[in-house]
Every structure is written in structure tokens, then in C-alpha cells.
Amino acid sequence: MTYYGNWKCPYCAEFSTGFLNDIIRDYVVPGDISLRFRSLSSIDGEPFLGPDSPRAARAGLAVWNVDPETYWRYHEYVFTNQPPESETWATTDKLVAFAEEAGVTKTEQMRTKIREQAYVSAIQETSRAAVDAGVSATPALVIDGQTVNPLSDEQQTRTLIEQLTDGS
Secondary structure: OEEEEOOOOHHHHHHHOOHHHHHHHHHHOOOOOOOEEEEOOEEOOEEOOOOOHHHHHHHHHHHHHHOHHHHHHHHHHHHHOOOOOOOOOOOHHHHHHHHHHHOOOOHHHHHHHHHOOOOHHHHHHHHHHHHHHOOOOOOEEEEOOEEEOOOOOHHHHHHHHHHHHHOO
């Protein structure tokens, strides 16, 4: 299952700090499904939810790549403490501070990756994959090829996950 989200999206914060925890507890922890997060930070080549959105995506990828054991703590921390979408808050210093507060240990490597604009091709690939999956807003889950907004239809989300785990 792939979760397309945006670090600045208040709906993603709602999902990530709520229903996502149920999905992780009920399906990921027991090993029934695997979950990956892909940050949709641009649509049609333009930043999605602010000019700082691509930087937030690079920060998330930096944590994943330099200190993967702390990634999900970082993910939860940022979404729990997310400033308002209308603010340009995803600065390098703020993202590194979030990482430090979340227990990421390799924050200087993270800072370097953000400043070097690492992972640009991965971010572009996420945008292409989102288009291919029919994702145009966040949060969106792609479950065995079907796209659903988990906030608008929790039951359909669970049904699709159950079908995936049952092999139906």
C-alpha cells in the first residue's frame, strides 16, 4: 500500500495522526501489508501546497536514507506538530529541528542532503507515479492498484485492505 501525502497538508496530518495509526496497528505491525509514504510535493511541475513543499519532501527522504530507523518517528512528529499550511514553515532549520526533536541522530547529514537538493529525481518520480495512479489530492492511498481518500471513506479503505490481505 502506498500513502501519497504532503508534509504541509492539514488533511494528511489528520490522517497520519489518526486513522493511519489504526492501519499500522491492524495490518502493518502483524505483517499483513507493507506501507510506504511518498511525498507529493508538486503537481504538473508546480509546488503543491507551497514553495517550501519540495524541501519538506527532500527532508523526509533524507531521514529515510540517512537514519531509516527513525523515519516513522520523524513522520509522526512532523504531522503532529505541523504548522499551518499557509505559512512557509518548511525551512531547512525548522525541518532539522523537527528531526532533532523526533530523535533523528544524523541531522547534519540530513541538513546536507536538504541543502544539496538531493532526491530531486525521486520527488519527480513520485509526481509521475501519483498521476499514473490517479492521485490529484492528498491524502490518498493506493491499495493494490485502487486509489482511495482514506478520510472520505474509511470503510472502503478497510475493505480494500482486507481484500488485499485475503488475496481476493
